[in-house]
Amino acid sequence: MPGKIKSITNPALRLQILSPEDVQRIHSATLEIIAQVGVRFPSHWALDLWEQHGAQVDRETFIVKAPPDLIENALKSAPPVYTLAARIPEQDLPMDGNHVYLGTDGCGVEVIDLYNGERRRSRLQDVVEIARIADYLEEIAFHWVALSAQDYPAETRGLHELRAIWENSTKHAQTESVYNQTEARAAVEMAAAIAGGRENLRKRPVLSLMQCTASPLGHDGGSLEAALVAAEAGVPVGFMTMAACLTTGPATLAGTLAVGNAEVISALALVQLAHPGSPVFYAAAQTASDLRTGAYTGGGPEDYLFGAATNVLADFYQVPLSMGSFATGAKQPNWQAGVDNSLSTFMACVAMSDMLLGVGFLHGSRIWSYAQMLLDCEIYNIVYKMMQGIPVDDETLAMEAIRAVGPGGNFLAQKHTRKHMRELFVPQFMDRRPYNVWEEQGDGPQDWALARARQILEKHQPEPLDEKLSKELGRIIAAAERG
Amino acid sequence: MHTELFQAMAQSIIDGDPDAAAQLAEEAIEKGIDPLTAINQGYVLGVNFVGDQFSCGNAFLPELVMAGEAMKAAVAILEPEMQRRGSSRQMLGKVVLATVQGDIHEIGKSLVGTMLSAAGFQVFDLGVDVAVPKIVGKAREVDADIVALSALLTTTMVRQRDVIEALDDLGLRPKVKVMVGGAPVTSEWVAEIGADGYSEDAIGAVEIAKRLVGAG
């Protein structure tokens, strides 16, 4: 039985964050930036494409200046709706604007060991274990390759990680760990093997790629080329801006939105020029740098506002959005983590971001924590419940029960209560015990979350990948390793 | 003597105003003031003030960076005059700084550069995605005391080791010290590749650099 997936749908809450005029102004500013200031595309392949389509290209600085109609027309061919496929179709994820899907966070460098609590460098076995737990959890709809397999060669590490995901989970795999064309070609080949050939892969992309833009107003050559390779095969690709107020973006939020928007839509336009109609998505994790140290904060009010505002932009361009929520800067699953991850996730959900990234990280997307993973799922569950809003009708007004109880008394024994009580939120990790029990036991949410993670890892058996397929993946990786 | 001018110089740094700083430097040259005196009795007081304000949390990073830019503008005007007089500023040491090849993360590297400059090091910032030979070549060319390497990716941090090996091959170590940093860098990694120091932030980077040149 494939695990079901818990997605937010038919939202009852709304938020007014940018008016249509605001969006239009950001859009116009963006087009002006792309046409007059330019965006850096450090790849001759990308420059050739731009040149063929009439953009102004500087081969020395790699800066491209593209006229507004070129960008606008190119974006028109991006499909507004498509599916991120899973190994099994029941777990496919329609990108249709009416679902919010949660993923794990990705590409971390260290992990807090699930058993001894020590922090150490990440390795392939960690990717395996996180994938198994994520496969089990209904809150998690897709994987980002959570940690880097630092015990494998740098050139093909991203491929070993993908294999580990497919061998340990049936859910959709998205990676940001593949950022050059050689590795991308092999990753596409692996995905085609899983999907059952190139044509099937185009119909049911079991893989998607996420590339970072290089704020301000630039891209990485390897990332661009990896994206072009994926798009040719119909593998969905997204570009994520991480523009941060103060350092890689202006100090003002609107300015940082415009800078990031210019990066993302210029890249999506390039992909559409090369492969019209290929599935693409907008991705973002803007924030504000810390005023004192310049550090990446992964939280704070600016971060939360970006979470909601960016979806308005993605909607304007009619492409799905993958939004970086969670990813607190906190060092442990503590107060700061709770504030950051709740508010960022709420804001991204209320705007109906299609994909949410992602559970499990501490210290600004660097350190994986299993406790944080489970606690983040609980945050998602709270937001999930909130997004259902307050239905008002005869049944929910409960007049009959109110009449029956009258002034005084309580509603515990009412039929109406029994009928509806399971609609109320039941926490897994909130401490609602009496004070003395807490005092005596001395444990808390973190401990329970860890215990749960261990239990899942020890019990859950993911649907195995066909051994032949597994071997085929190994063969593709070995070929890539030989070069 | 020239008290007002010196005060204005310090103020131009505090205001982070490169144009004012440069103009005051020209004025100093016209008046025949020794550039070193202008720096030490004028501009440096501004740098110290901003530095202190920053340390106690009253000033923010952009103010520090702008003070650095203003200082650079003043020094650029004063430099030829210093050369003519055969004098030079006392620097703590020369640092060749880069983000390694394959890696485009820039912010952390640049902040380290800003802080090192503010602390009195001469910094040669080679930018991002810099190949090993270029780093090593520059270190040799300028007779560097320190090579500082930033790497934010697990796939590129191996280049930090490559630089150390290349410096070893050329017999430049242990004279040239190597310090490293970036998201995936841990003390474990530092020990593994035999680097001389590492830090998790730019302020720590200054402490390490001072220690490495025997000034801390």
Ligand code: B12
């Ligand atoms: C912002 C950011 C980006 C921006 C960088 C913008 C720019 N112009 O610099 C962009 C969006 C371009 C980017 C791109 C990518 N990124 Co990035 N990025 C980050 C992020 C969130 C913050 C980095 C940052 O700027 N921090 C702020 C500065 C001030 O801090 P800092 O860099 O750590 O530097 C301080 C210290 O480390 C130290 N230090 C730094 N260097 C040195 C050097 C010396 C000598 C010393 C002593 C000290 C020192 O002092 C600095 C100042 O205090 C980190 C996560 C993180 N929290 O670190 C991921 C992160 C580093 N990126 C990551 C990844 C994967 C990528 C991409 C590969 C994604 C992709 N597929 O496109 C690309 C890289 C492409 C390439 N070829 O380089 C991963 C790397 C993980 C891994 N396993 O390798 C991280 C950890 C995030 C994650 N989990 O996904 N990224």
